[in-house]
Amino acid sequence: MIRLEEVTKVYPDGTEAVRGVTLQVAKGEFCVLLGPSGCGKTTTLKMINRLIPLSSGRITVDGVDIYKVDPNDLRRGIGYAIQEIGLFPHMTVGENIATVPRLLRWPKERIRRRVEELLELVGLVPPEEFSKKYPAELSGGQRQRVGVARALGADPPILLMDEPFGAIDPITRERLQDEFLRIQAEIKKTIVFVTHDINEAVKLGDRIALMREGRLVQYATPAELLAHPKDGFVRDFVGADRTLKALRLLRVREVMEEKPPTVEASKPLAEARERLERLGVNFLPVVDREGRFLGWLNRTNLRPEGRVAEVMTPYSVLATPDTPLNEALSLMFESAVGNLAVVDGEGRLRGLLTFRRLHEVLRESYREEGQG
């Protein structure tokens, strides 16, 4: 756990970079320091591993004041990754990743195993091949992965990251973010992460600390920050489209209609027509005997004779209960019927996502905003 108490940084020329920041990052939590350039977020980060000395206040890691330990020992126990990466150009990828384990004098064999494990983790496979390469021989995205792997070198419980995905193209950045979320789900580090990108903050953070001119303005979960911006600055910073941003925080499972009415593929069309009319709908999801989703029955395709299977429209797009709502929304536009079928891993129909439900969700979040 990391605790900052009234942390302040005043430079000799009188500039107050950080003013009385107090915040706490729980074990295994992903905290994003967010704000415009010059807001003090990077300074705050670098005070945690003492790259920048504190002017006043106190920082503790697991209850221990960071000024009670040797700075090099402190840093060897905290992973550090920066935007410029700073890979050592004269060392191989393997040697770069082995930096902290070597400083800690791990045995050679353990280091070798750790390097391979980390290369696998960040998706640089085969590890034996990447381990021998030099930074100059890698692409920007690959270098950034090495940077993350190096920060994880000695398996530190804490990671400090300063815009680690800042200098890469947007597509690669999205992918690295996704991968990093997957890695974090696996390794559960306590992370302090600096960015100026609200989308990145919302996507990655468990909690967001929004800073302005050296002060902490709001420290909240992404959903809270989007729904209840504390003041005009926060509202402006998170952007006018914050309702849409909030969509990515919701999962389909939270808003889908569960156990929707269905029709079995083997049923006669006459029975299906009766069902459509009774429910007053134009579409019904078609399933097989095991409840697996097969496609849609459209009222306009009904014939007097035959079975459902003969006239149904096979599905083109699907969602899972874990699909973020923003992705589900764009899938719905692709779907032939406007509704989205939600299936589990076995292909069984779990629910339906309809525009009506989505509309309700959006209206709710607007109402919250009105109150906040």
Place this chain on the structure above:
Amino acid sequence: MAEAWQFLLRRPDLLSGWTLQHLYIILVANGISLIIAVALGIWITGRGREKIADVVLYLSDIIMTIPSLAMFGFLMPLFAALGLKSYGFGVAVTALVLYGLLPVIRNTYTAIKEVDPAVVEAGRGMGMSELQILTRIKLPLATPVIMAGLRNAVVINIGIAAIAAMIGAGGLGVPIFRGLRNLRMDLIITGAVALTLLAWAADGLLGLLERWLTPEGLKRARKR
């Protein structure tokens, strides 16, 4: 030319003696100079030493501009005043040590200053001590540039060392000056050719050494 060849055939022992003398002076002078210059070059890159760095670089710049004959002219009376032998090996080596400083100090200083700050910050952020940052990051990255400075210094000094023969330091300047005094073309040519070949050989060998000491990762970066 033919006369020089005949002289060579007659007295190969003399030529090899002068060459070895010459090499010895260079080795001692540039060896001492390298150690001083690298140490000084590293030291002046330290935080808060920008002013000192300016002074050191300026002084070694001035030393370079002193003509070699004038340098001996200054050093000989100085050595005499200090009660030391005022001619020969000691004075010659001292002059060459001074001449060898600038290229190496300048290159060491520049190369270390130019190491990517992000690389240094990454090292520091991972818990490397300042000494580890110097020996594991800065020096390996600066080595090719420092070596280029040494190569430069050696080639310059091979030329200046020939003049040191005038003050009795020996070396390949001996046959040249002797030939000039006695109008012996064979001696002049022998000395001149040997001196040139020595400079070329030193340049080539140090070039190889420079390449050999360049970290593999930097070579691959350059290829891109």
